[in-house]
Amino acid sequence: MRQPGDRSPAPGPLALVQDLLNTVDIEAGRDRLRTIAELTAFAAAHDAAGLSFTDSDVTETRRFREALRDACRGHAGSEVPAASAAALRYTLGTSPLLLTIDGTGAARAVPATGLGGSAALIAGVAAAILNAATAGTWPRLKACAAHRCQWVYYDHSPAGRGRWCTMSICGSRAKMRAYRAGRSATRSGPAA
Template sequence: MTDRPPPEALVLVQELTNTLDVETGEDSLAAPGGMEEFARRHGIEGLGGGASAARQLAVLRELREALRAACLAHTGTDMPSGASEALGRRLAEAPLVVAVDGAGRATLRPAEGLTGPALLTARVAAGIATAEADGTWQRLKACPAHDCLWVFYDRSPAGRGRWCSMAVCGSRAKMRTYRAKRR
């Protein structure tokens, strides 16, 4: 697990996908007050608590795992069709508008009036679109170690980083390869 921060447009995507620690199984969104804490940190109104909390958690988990699959695909694997369809469905439910500032610069932002999972998804969609436009989306990757899958931003010069940490996951993979060759 690395501390290479992504560009601002991708921070929310990275933080959402990393709410599940695959190695320990700890899901910070499912912890008591977890969704509310995540919502507070990211300024998302209407997320967590109340009668719809279980439904919101299911939506966030589906979005999180579909985003993780997309980030894993950035390492050269194919994205499972189910994850691709889920991500497409969630992003289609996130209305965006183009806002133009006083200098004439255009940006994507969530449509007015969104709250809860719809607002979160719209912010994720705007971040992905911005990152795709500036070429940084493909650098947000999931570690291919099946017991890790931590999402990290690849800051390597060529953009070919594979592991969240060479000291941990990369080293383990190289050792497994070495041992397999020695057998």
């Protein structure tokens, strides 16, 4: 799986969300969540070993992943499709979470105990999103504005206005397309 060259991973719990979203490389046409074995390996790599999954868990997790990608595209300025927003409202709204207080008095959301399959994995993602939203970091998790890329990155820029996973690749391509479109419009402008 590719890694954008000039972006570092998302901090803390958002790393789980970023990793889930980047299990598909749209540009290369590779998906690492096609089978039960792949979903099991992903869960084990993210401290959720021992979960068992079914084919419907794979389908549900992939559907959730793509709706969540649309939300991250919204962070980069795109409109979140109504169907994706509705799917996220339902899925995240039914994820059982608990509020815990640690020894320092800090509060955070955690998945409820006793969950299995995709419900456990999605509850972990929901807790990560809620904790990041509380910390103000959730809007910085963005999907690249380049339609053929959509790689999810954490926007570390001071202003938080990044639109591309890498300026040197996707940003450069977008600027070149805009430049060519401007030149083409100038050349085909009104005849004198």
